[in-house]
Amino acid sequence: MRKENSTNFLNEKDLANNCGMYYTITLIGGRWKISILAALLDHEVMRYSEIKTRLTNITERMLIKQLKELQDDGLIIRNDYKEVPPRVEYSISKKGRSLEKLLIEMQQWGKKHSKE
Amino acid sequence: MRKENSTNFLNEKDLANNCGMYYTITLIGGRWKISILAALLDHEVMRYSEIKTRLTNITERMLIKQLKELQDDGLIIRNDYKEVPPRVEYSISKKGRSLEKLLIEMQQWGKKHSKE
DNA sequence: ACAAGTACCTACAAAATTGTAGGTACCAAC
DNA sequence: GTTGGTACCTACAATTTTGTAGGTACTTGT
Structure with missing residues:
Protein backbone atom coordinates (compact mmCIF):
# COMPACT_ATOMS: atom_id res chain seq x y z
CA MET A 1 0.00 0.00 0.00
CA ARG A 31 1.35 3.28 17.69
CA TRP A 32 1.19 0.08 19.74
CA LYS A 33 4.59 -1.42 19.22
CA ILE A 34 6.21 -0.60 22.50
CA SER A 35 3.11 -1.75 24.33
CA ILE A 36 3.37 -5.09 22.60
CA LEU A 37 7.10 -5.29 23.19
CA ALA A 38 6.67 -4.39 26.85
CA ALA A 39 4.07 -7.13 27.24
CA LEU A 40 6.28 -9.72 25.61
CA LEU A 41 9.34 -8.60 27.52
CA ASP A 42 7.74 -9.63 30.75
CA HIS A 43 5.80 -12.69 29.70
CA GLU A 44 8.03 -15.05 27.76
CA VAL A 45 5.09 -16.25 25.65
CA MET A 46 1.64 -14.82 25.10
CA ARG A 47 -1.24 -15.92 22.98
CA TYR A 48 -2.77 -13.48 20.54
CA SER A 49 -5.83 -13.14 22.72
CA GLU A 50 -3.79 -12.43 25.82
CA ILE A 51 -2.04 -9.54 24.12
CA LYS A 52 -5.36 -8.24 22.91
CA THR A 53 -6.77 -8.33 26.42
CA ARG A 54 -3.79 -6.51 27.81
CA LEU A 55 -3.89 -3.66 25.25
CA THR A 56 -7.41 -2.65 26.05
CA ASN A 57 -7.98 -0.05 23.36
CA ILE A 58 -6.35 -1.70 20.42
CA THR A 59 -8.45 -2.99 17.54
CA GLU A 60 -7.80 -6.32 15.90
CA ARG A 61 -6.78 -4.69 12.68
CA MET A 62 -4.07 -2.70 14.43
CA LEU A 63 -2.93 -5.55 16.62
CA ILE A 64 -2.44 -7.86 13.66
CA LYS A 65 -0.70 -5.15 11.71
CA GLN A 66 1.73 -4.23 14.45
CA LEU A 67 2.45 -7.85 15.25
CA LYS A 68 3.22 -8.56 11.64
CA GLU A 69 5.57 -5.62 11.38
CA LEU A 70 7.37 -6.54 14.58
CA GLN A 71 7.70 -10.04 13.25
CA ASP A 72 8.98 -8.85 9.86
CA ASP A 73 11.55 -6.71 11.64
CA GLY A 74 12.65 -9.69 13.66
CA LEU A 75 11.73 -8.34 17.07
CA ILE A 76 9.15 -10.97 17.94
CA ILE A 77 8.52 -14.59 17.05
CA ARG A 78 5.22 -16.06 15.98
CA ASN A 79 4.51 -19.66 16.72
CA ASP A 80 1.46 -21.10 15.03
CA TYR A 81 0.42 -24.47 16.45
CA LYS A 82 -1.89 -25.10 13.51
CA GLU A 83 -4.60 -26.33 15.79
CA VAL A 84 -8.33 -25.83 15.66
CA PRO A 85 -9.46 -23.65 17.23
CA PRO A 86 -6.32 -21.69 16.36
CA ARG A 87 -3.52 -21.32 18.84
CA VAL A 88 -0.78 -18.83 18.13
CA GLU A 89 1.85 -17.78 20.58
CA TYR A 90 4.09 -14.77 20.41
CA SER A 91 7.39 -14.29 22.14
CA ILE A 92 10.25 -11.85 22.11
CA SER A 93 13.24 -12.63 19.88
CA LYS A 94 16.88 -12.17 20.72
CA LYS A 95 16.91 -8.97 18.72
CA GLY A 96 13.82 -7.82 20.57
CA ARG A 97 15.33 -8.67 23.91
CA SER A 98 18.37 -6.58 23.04
CA LEU A 99 16.09 -3.54 23.01
CA GLU A 100 15.08 -3.99 26.63
CA LYS A 101 17.71 -1.76 28.16
CA LEU A 102 16.94 1.01 25.71
CA LEU A 103 13.22 0.76 26.36
CA ILE A 104 13.73 0.94 30.09
CA GLU A 105 15.77 4.07 29.71
CA MET A 106 13.15 5.58 27.47
CA GLN A 107 10.57 4.74 30.10
CA GLN A 108 12.60 6.44 32.78
CA TRP A 109 13.31 9.49 30.70
CA GLY A 110 9.65 9.79 29.80
CA LYS A 111 8.44 9.42 33.34
CA LYS A 112 10.85 12.03 34.53
CA HIS A 113 10.13 14.62 31.86
CA SER A 114 6.50 14.18 30.99
CA LYS A 115 5.36 16.56 33.69
CA GLU A 116 7.46 19.55 32.74
CA MET B 1 -5.77 20.74 12.84
CA ARG B 31 10.32 12.45 10.56
CA TRP B 32 13.19 14.91 10.96
CA LYS B 33 13.35 15.41 14.68
CA ILE B 34 16.34 13.32 15.53
CA SER B 35 18.23 14.80 12.61
CA ILE B 36 17.57 18.25 14.00
CA LEU B 37 18.43 17.16 17.52
CA ALA B 38 21.62 15.51 16.35
CA ALA B 39 22.64 18.68 14.54
CA LEU B 40 21.99 20.85 17.56
CA LEU B 41 23.66 18.41 19.91
CA ASP B 42 26.97 18.99 18.18
CA HIS B 43 26.74 22.63 17.29
CA GLU B 44 25.73 24.66 20.33
CA VAL B 45 23.87 27.18 18.14
CA MET B 46 22.71 27.02 14.57
CA ARG B 47 20.85 29.44 12.39
CA TYR B 48 17.70 28.32 10.66
CA SER B 49 19.51 28.34 7.33
CA GLU B 50 22.36 26.24 8.65
CA ILE B 51 20.00 23.54 9.79
CA LYS B 52 18.26 23.64 6.45
CA THR B 53 21.53 23.21 4.64
CA ARG B 54 22.49 20.29 6.79
CA LEU B 55 19.24 18.38 6.31
CA THR B 56 19.48 18.27 2.57
CA ASN B 57 16.12 16.77 1.73
CA ILE B 58 13.89 18.58 4.14
CA THR B 59 11.40 21.15 2.91
CA GLU B 60 10.86 24.45 4.64
CA ARG B 61 7.36 23.49 5.64
CA MET B 62 8.60 20.41 7.46
CA LEU B 63 11.61 22.11 8.97
CA ILE B 64 9.50 24.87 10.48
CA LYS B 65 6.95 22.37 11.71
CA GLN B 66 9.43 20.09 13.39
CA LEU B 67 11.33 23.00 14.91
CA LYS B 68 8.13 24.38 16.36
CA GLU B 69 7.17 21.05 17.86
CA LEU B 70 10.61 20.51 19.34
CA GLN B 71 10.38 23.98 20.79
CA ASP B 72 6.89 23.40 22.18
CA ASP B 73 8.11 20.22 23.80
CA GLY B 74 10.98 22.10 25.36
CA LEU B 75 13.77 20.23 23.63
CA ILE B 76 15.22 23.17 21.74
CA ILE B 77 15.39 26.92 22.24
CA ARG B 78 14.60 29.52 19.63
CA ASN B 79 16.33 32.85 19.80
CA ASP B 80 14.96 35.52 17.51
CA TYR B 81 17.24 38.53 17.22
CA LYS B 82 14.51 40.58 15.60
CA GLU B 83 16.89 41.90 13.03
CA VAL B 84 16.41 42.62 9.37
CA PRO B 85 17.17 40.51 7.48
CA PRO B 86 15.95 38.01 10.05
CA ARG B 87 18.37 36.17 12.28
CA VAL B 88 17.12 33.27 14.34
CA GLU B 89 19.30 30.88 16.22
CA TYR B 90 18.38 27.50 17.57
CA SER B 91 20.09 25.62 20.35
CA ILE B 92 19.53 22.54 22.42
CA SER B 93 17.82 22.97 25.79
CA LYS B 94 18.68 21.25 29.02
CA LYS B 95 15.85 18.82 28.49
CA GLY B 96 17.07 18.19 24.97
CA ARG B 97 20.61 17.64 26.15
CA SER B 98 19.36 15.07 28.62
CA LEU B 99 18.30 12.95 25.65
CA GLU B 100 21.81 12.71 24.29
CA LYS B 101 22.78 9.48 25.98
CA LEU B 102 19.59 7.80 24.87
CA LEU B 103 20.05 8.96 21.29
CA ILE B 104 23.58 7.66 21.20
CA GLU B 105 22.41 4.28 22.37
CA MET B 106 19.68 4.27 19.79
CA GLN B 107 22.27 5.10 17.19
CA GLN B 108 24.46 2.22 18.29
CA TRP B 109 21.61 -0.24 18.45
CA GLY B 110 20.44 0.81 15.02
CA LYS B 111 23.85 0.57 13.45
CA LYS B 112 24.36 -2.85 14.89
CA HIS B 113 20.99 -4.31 13.93
CA SER B 114 20.06 -2.62 10.69
CA LYS B 115 21.86 -5.18 8.58
CA GLU B 116 20.21 -8.29 9.94
C1' DA C 1 13.45 51.04 -9.00
C1' DC C 2 14.63 46.58 -8.46
C1' DA C 3 16.92 42.30 -6.93
C1' DA C 4 18.73 39.68 -3.06
C1' DG C 5 18.79 37.68 1.39
C1' DT C 6 16.45 35.65 5.67
C1' DA C 7 13.08 33.24 8.17
C1' DC C 8 9.12 32.28 7.89
C1' DC C 9 3.58 31.44 6.25
C1' DT C 10 -0.51 29.60 3.53
C1' DA C 11 -3.69 26.87 0.60
C1' DC C 12 -4.10 22.88 -1.50
C1' DA C 13 -2.91 18.10 -2.92
C1' DA C 14 -0.92 13.66 -2.20
C1' DA C 15 0.16 9.97 0.65
C1' DA C 16 0.14 7.28 4.80
C1' DT C 17 -1.88 5.69 8.99
C1' DT C 18 -5.65 4.40 11.77
C1' DG C 19 -10.58 3.16 12.68
C1' DT C 20 -15.14 0.81 11.54
C1' DA C 21 -17.72 -2.85 10.41
C1' DG C 22 -18.20 -6.48 8.61
C1' DG C 23 -16.40 -11.41 7.16
C1' DT C 24 -13.58 -16.16 7.06
C1' DA C 25 -12.31 -21.27 8.63
C1' DC C 26 -12.38 -24.94 11.46
C1' DC C 27 -14.08 -28.04 15.00
C1' DA C 28 -16.53 -29.09 19.36
C1' DA C 29 -20.41 -28.89 22.22
C1' DC C 30 -25.27 -28.33 22.71
C1' DG D 1 -28.00 -27.31 12.78
C1' DT D 2 -26.89 -23.58 15.35
C1' DT D 3 -23.64 -21.50 18.57
C1' DG D 4 -19.13 -20.47 20.41
C1' DG D 5 -14.31 -19.91 20.40
C1' DT D 6 -9.76 -18.49 18.09
C1' DA D 7 -6.90 -15.93 15.15
C1' DC D 8 -7.12 -13.80 11.67
C1' DC D 9 -8.75 -10.93 6.85
C1' DT D 10 -11.01 -7.28 3.83
C1' DA D 11 -13.24 -3.06 1.98
C1' DC D 12 -14.01 1.28 2.93
C1' DA D 13 -13.95 5.70 5.52
C1' DA D 14 -11.86 9.00 8.61
C1' DT D 15 -7.90 11.11 10.19
C1' DT D 16 -3.23 12.58 10.12
C1' DT D 17 1.11 13.49 8.06
C1' DT D 18 3.87 15.04 4.40
C1' DG D 19 4.79 17.44 -0.05
C1' DT D 20 4.13 21.26 -3.61
C1' DA D 21 4.01 25.69 -4.92
C1' DG D 22 3.33 29.65 -4.17
C1' DG D 23 3.58 34.12 -0.96
C1' DT D 24 5.11 37.69 2.97
C1' DA D 25 8.14 41.57 5.36
C1' DC D 26 11.87 44.27 5.77
C1' DT D 27 16.26 46.37 4.58
C1' DT D 28 20.60 46.68 2.11
C1' DG D 29 23.13 46.87 -2.09
C1' DT D 30 23.13 48.15 -7.30
Whole structure:
Protein backbone atom coordinates (compact mmCIF):
# COMPACT_ATOMS: atom_id res chain seq x y z
CA MET A 1 0.00 0.00 0.00
CA ARG A 2 3.00 2.27 0.09
CA LYS A 3 4.08 4.04 -3.04
CA GLU A 4 7.67 3.05 -3.47
CA ASN A 5 8.64 6.14 -5.39
CA SER A 6 6.93 8.91 -3.48
CA THR A 7 9.07 11.63 -1.97
CA ASN A 8 7.71 10.59 1.38
CA PHE A 9 8.78 7.01 0.97
CA LEU A 10 12.22 7.89 -0.35
CA ASN A 11 12.90 10.37 2.41
CA GLU A 12 12.01 7.87 5.09
CA LYS A 13 14.03 5.11 3.49
CA ASP A 14 17.00 7.40 3.16
CA LEU A 15 16.88 8.34 6.82
CA ALA A 16 16.50 4.77 7.98
CA ASN A 17 19.45 3.69 5.85
CA ASN A 18 21.80 6.42 6.93
CA CYS A 19 20.86 7.02 10.50
CA GLY A 20 20.92 4.31 13.13
CA MET A 21 18.70 6.32 15.44
CA TYR A 22 16.04 6.73 12.83
CA TYR A 23 16.17 3.06 11.94
CA THR A 24 15.62 2.22 15.58
CA ILE A 25 12.68 4.57 15.78
CA THR A 26 11.04 3.12 12.70
CA LEU A 27 11.04 -0.29 14.36
CA ILE A 28 9.50 0.79 17.64
CA GLY A 29 7.64 3.91 16.60
CA GLY A 30 4.32 2.37 15.57
CA ARG A 31 1.35 3.28 17.69
CA TRP A 32 1.19 0.08 19.74
CA LYS A 33 4.59 -1.42 19.22
CA ILE A 34 6.21 -0.60 22.50
CA SER A 35 3.11 -1.75 24.33
CA ILE A 36 3.37 -5.09 22.60
CA LEU A 37 7.10 -5.29 23.19
CA ALA A 38 6.67 -4.39 26.85
CA ALA A 39 4.07 -7.13 27.24
CA LEU A 40 6.28 -9.72 25.61
CA LEU A 41 9.34 -8.60 27.52
CA ASP A 42 7.74 -9.63 30.75
CA HIS A 43 5.80 -12.69 29.70
CA GLU A 44 8.03 -15.05 27.76
CA VAL A 45 5.09 -16.25 25.65
CA MET A 46 1.64 -14.82 25.10
CA ARG A 47 -1.24 -15.92 22.98
CA TYR A 48 -2.77 -13.48 20.54
CA SER A 49 -5.83 -13.14 22.72
CA GLU A 50 -3.79 -12.43 25.82
CA ILE A 51 -2.04 -9.54 24.12
CA LYS A 52 -5.36 -8.24 22.91
CA THR A 53 -6.77 -8.33 26.42
CA ARG A 54 -3.79 -6.51 27.81
CA LEU A 55 -3.89 -3.66 25.25
CA THR A 56 -7.41 -2.65 26.05
CA ASN A 57 -7.98 -0.05 23.36
CA ILE A 58 -6.35 -1.70 20.42
CA THR A 59 -8.45 -2.99 17.54
CA GLU A 60 -7.80 -6.32 15.90
CA ARG A 61 -6.78 -4.69 12.68
CA MET A 62 -4.07 -2.70 14.43
CA LEU A 63 -2.93 -5.55 16.62
CA ILE A 64 -2.44 -7.86 13.66
CA LYS A 65 -0.70 -5.15 11.71
CA GLN A 66 1.73 -4.23 14.45
CA LEU A 67 2.45 -7.85 15.25
CA LYS A 68 3.22 -8.56 11.64
CA GLU A 69 5.57 -5.62 11.38
CA LEU A 70 7.37 -6.54 14.58
CA GLN A 71 7.70 -10.04 13.25
CA ASP A 72 8.98 -8.85 9.86
CA ASP A 73 11.55 -6.71 11.64
CA GLY A 74 12.65 -9.69 13.66
CA LEU A 75 11.73 -8.34 17.07
CA ILE A 76 9.15 -10.97 17.94
CA ILE A 77 8.52 -14.59 17.05
CA ARG A 78 5.22 -16.06 15.98
CA ASN A 79 4.51 -19.66 16.72
CA ASP A 80 1.46 -21.10 15.03
CA TYR A 81 0.42 -24.47 16.45
CA LYS A 82 -1.89 -25.10 13.51
CA GLU A 83 -4.60 -26.33 15.79
CA VAL A 84 -8.33 -25.83 15.66
CA PRO A 85 -9.46 -23.65 17.23
CA PRO A 86 -6.32 -21.69 16.36
CA ARG A 87 -3.52 -21.32 18.84
CA VAL A 88 -0.78 -18.83 18.13
CA GLU A 89 1.85 -17.78 20.58
CA TYR A 90 4.09 -14.77 20.41
CA SER A 91 7.39 -14.29 22.14
CA ILE A 92 10.25 -11.85 22.11
CA SER A 93 13.24 -12.63 19.88
CA LYS A 94 16.88 -12.17 20.72
CA LYS A 95 16.91 -8.97 18.72
CA GLY A 96 13.82 -7.82 20.57
CA ARG A 97 15.33 -8.67 23.91
CA SER A 98 18.37 -6.58 23.04
CA LEU A 99 16.09 -3.54 23.01
CA GLU A 100 15.08 -3.99 26.63
CA LYS A 101 17.71 -1.76 28.16
CA LEU A 102 16.94 1.01 25.71
CA LEU A 103 13.22 0.76 26.36
CA ILE A 104 13.73 0.94 30.09
CA GLU A 105 15.77 4.07 29.71
CA MET A 106 13.15 5.58 27.47
CA GLN A 107 10.57 4.74 30.10
CA GLN A 108 12.60 6.44 32.78
CA TRP A 109 13.31 9.49 30.70
CA GLY A 110 9.65 9.79 29.80
CA LYS A 111 8.44 9.42 33.34
CA LYS A 112 10.85 12.03 34.53
CA HIS A 113 10.13 14.62 31.86
CA SER A 114 6.50 14.18 30.99
CA LYS A 115 5.36 16.56 33.69
CA GLU A 116 7.46 19.55 32.74
CA MET B 1 -5.77 20.74 12.84
CA ARG B 2 -6.12 17.65 14.98
CA LYS B 3 -9.55 16.49 15.98
CA GLU B 4 -9.40 16.43 19.71
CA ASN B 5 -12.09 13.81 20.10
CA SER B 6 -11.20 11.30 17.44
CA THR B 7 -10.43 7.77 18.53
CA ASN B 8 -7.03 8.22 17.01
CA PHE B 9 -6.29 11.31 19.06
CA LEU B 10 -7.59 9.81 22.29
CA ASN B 11 -5.64 6.60 21.88
CA GLU B 12 -2.43 8.44 21.30
CA LYS B 13 -2.99 10.79 24.20
CA ASP B 14 -3.80 7.90 26.47
CA LEU B 15 -0.61 6.10 25.57
CA ALA B 16 1.54 9.20 26.00
CA ASN B 17 0.00 9.86 29.40
CA ASN B 18 0.37 6.38 30.75
CA CYS B 19 3.55 5.17 29.20
CA GLY B 20 6.85 6.95 29.59
CA MET B 21 8.32 5.14 26.61
CA TYR B 22 5.56 6.25 24.34
CA TYR B 23 5.80 9.81 25.56
CA THR B 24 9.49 9.77 24.74
CA ILE B 25 8.79 8.44 21.29
CA THR B 26 6.18 11.07 20.54
CA LEU B 27 8.78 13.75 21.21
CA ILE B 28 11.50 12.35 19.00
CA GLY B 29 9.48 10.30 16.53
CA GLY B 30 8.74 12.96 13.94
CA ARG B 31 10.32 12.45 10.56
CA TRP B 32 13.19 14.91 10.96
CA LYS B 33 13.35 15.41 14.68
CA ILE B 34 16.34 13.32 15.53
CA SER B 35 18.23 14.80 12.61
CA ILE B 36 17.57 18.25 14.00
CA LEU B 37 18.43 17.16 17.52
CA ALA B 38 21.62 15.51 16.35
CA ALA B 39 22.64 18.68 14.54
CA LEU B 40 21.99 20.85 17.56
CA LEU B 41 23.66 18.41 19.91
CA ASP B 42 26.97 18.99 18.18
CA HIS B 43 26.74 22.63 17.29
CA GLU B 44 25.73 24.66 20.33
CA VAL B 45 23.87 27.18 18.14
CA MET B 46 22.71 27.02 14.57
CA ARG B 47 20.85 29.44 12.39
CA TYR B 48 17.70 28.32 10.66
CA SER B 49 19.51 28.34 7.33
CA GLU B 50 22.36 26.24 8.65
CA ILE B 51 20.00 23.54 9.79
CA LYS B 52 18.26 23.64 6.45
CA THR B 53 21.53 23.21 4.64
CA ARG B 54 22.49 20.29 6.79
CA LEU B 55 19.24 18.38 6.31
CA THR B 56 19.48 18.27 2.57
CA ASN B 57 16.12 16.77 1.73
CA ILE B 58 13.89 18.58 4.14
CA THR B 59 11.40 21.15 2.91
CA GLU B 60 10.86 24.45 4.64
CA ARG B 61 7.36 23.49 5.64
CA MET B 62 8.60 20.41 7.46
CA LEU B 63 11.61 22.11 8.97
CA ILE B 64 9.50 24.87 10.48
CA LYS B 65 6.95 22.37 11.71
CA GLN B 66 9.43 20.09 13.39
CA LEU B 67 11.33 23.00 14.91
CA LYS B 68 8.13 24.38 16.36
CA GLU B 69 7.17 21.05 17.86
CA LEU B 70 10.61 20.51 19.34
CA GLN B 71 10.38 23.98 20.79
CA ASP B 72 6.89 23.40 22.18
CA ASP B 73 8.11 20.22 23.80
CA GLY B 74 10.98 22.10 25.36
CA LEU B 75 13.77 20.23 23.63
CA ILE B 76 15.22 23.17 21.74
CA ILE B 77 15.39 26.92 22.24
CA ARG B 78 14.60 29.52 19.63
CA ASN B 79 16.33 32.85 19.80
CA ASP B 80 14.96 35.52 17.51
CA TYR B 81 17.24 38.53 17.22
CA LYS B 82 14.51 40.58 15.60
CA GLU B 83 16.89 41.90 13.03
CA VAL B 84 16.41 42.62 9.37
CA PRO B 85 17.17 40.51 7.48
CA PRO B 86 15.95 38.01 10.05
CA ARG B 87 18.37 36.17 12.28
CA VAL B 88 17.12 33.27 14.34
CA GLU B 89 19.30 30.88 16.22
CA TYR B 90 18.38 27.50 17.57
CA SER B 91 20.09 25.62 20.35
CA ILE B 92 19.53 22.54 22.42
CA SER B 93 17.82 22.97 25.79
CA LYS B 94 18.68 21.25 29.02
CA LYS B 95 15.85 18.82 28.49
CA GLY B 96 17.07 18.19 24.97
CA ARG B 97 20.61 17.64 26.15
CA SER B 98 19.36 15.07 28.62
CA LEU B 99 18.30 12.95 25.65
CA GLU B 100 21.81 12.71 24.29
CA LYS B 101 22.78 9.48 25.98
CA LEU B 102 19.59 7.80 24.87
CA LEU B 103 20.05 8.96 21.29
CA ILE B 104 23.58 7.66 21.20
CA GLU B 105 22.41 4.28 22.37
CA MET B 106 19.68 4.27 19.79
CA GLN B 107 22.27 5.10 17.19
CA GLN B 108 24.46 2.22 18.29
CA TRP B 109 21.61 -0.24 18.45
CA GLY B 110 20.44 0.81 15.02
CA LYS B 111 23.85 0.57 13.45
CA LYS B 112 24.36 -2.85 14.89
CA HIS B 113 20.99 -4.31 13.93
CA SER B 114 20.06 -2.62 10.69
CA LYS B 115 21.86 -5.18 8.58
CA GLU B 116 20.21 -8.29 9.94
C1' DA C 1 13.45 51.04 -9.00
C1' DC C 2 14.63 46.58 -8.46
C1' DA C 3 16.92 42.30 -6.93
C1' DA C 4 18.73 39.68 -3.06
C1' DG C 5 18.79 37.68 1.39
C1' DT C 6 16.45 35.65 5.67
C1' DA C 7 13.08 33.24 8.17
C1' DC C 8 9.12 32.28 7.89
C1' DC C 9 3.58 31.44 6.25
C1' DT C 10 -0.51 29.60 3.53
C1' DA C 11 -3.69 26.87 0.60
C1' DC C 12 -4.10 22.88 -1.50
C1' DA C 13 -2.91 18.10 -2.92
C1' DA C 14 -0.92 13.66 -2.20
C1' DA C 15 0.16 9.97 0.65
C1' DA C 16 0.14 7.28 4.80
C1' DT C 17 -1.88 5.69 8.99
C1' DT C 18 -5.65 4.40 11.77
C1' DG C 19 -10.58 3.16 12.68
C1' DT C 20 -15.14 0.81 11.54
C1' DA C 21 -17.72 -2.85 10.41
C1' DG C 22 -18.20 -6.48 8.61
C1' DG C 23 -16.40 -11.41 7.16
C1' DT C 24 -13.58 -16.16 7.06
C1' DA C 25 -12.31 -21.27 8.63
C1' DC C 26 -12.38 -24.94 11.46
C1' DC C 27 -14.08 -28.04 15.00
C1' DA C 28 -16.53 -29.09 19.36
C1' DA C 29 -20.41 -28.89 22.22
C1' DC C 30 -25.27 -28.33 22.71
C1' DG D 1 -28.00 -27.31 12.78
C1' DT D 2 -26.89 -23.58 15.35
C1' DT D 3 -23.64 -21.50 18.57
C1' DG D 4 -19.13 -20.47 20.41
C1' DG D 5 -14.31 -19.91 20.40
C1' DT D 6 -9.76 -18.49 18.09
C1' DA D 7 -6.90 -15.93 15.15
C1' DC D 8 -7.12 -13.80 11.67
C1' DC D 9 -8.75 -10.93 6.85
C1' DT D 10 -11.01 -7.28 3.83
C1' DA D 11 -13.24 -3.06 1.98
C1' DC D 12 -14.01 1.28 2.93
C1' DA D 13 -13.95 5.70 5.52
C1' DA D 14 -11.86 9.00 8.61
C1' DT D 15 -7.90 11.11 10.19
C1' DT D 16 -3.23 12.58 10.12
C1' DT D 17 1.11 13.49 8.06
C1' DT D 18 3.87 15.04 4.40
C1' DG D 19 4.79 17.44 -0.05
C1' DT D 20 4.13 21.26 -3.61
C1' DA D 21 4.01 25.69 -4.92
C1' DG D 22 3.33 29.65 -4.17
C1' DG D 23 3.58 34.12 -0.96
C1' DT D 24 5.11 37.69 2.97
C1' DA D 25 8.14 41.57 5.36
C1' DC D 26 11.87 44.27 5.77
C1' DT D 27 16.26 46.37 4.58
C1' DT D 28 20.60 46.68 2.11
C1' DG D 29 23.13 46.87 -2.09
C1' DT D 30 23.13 48.15 -7.30
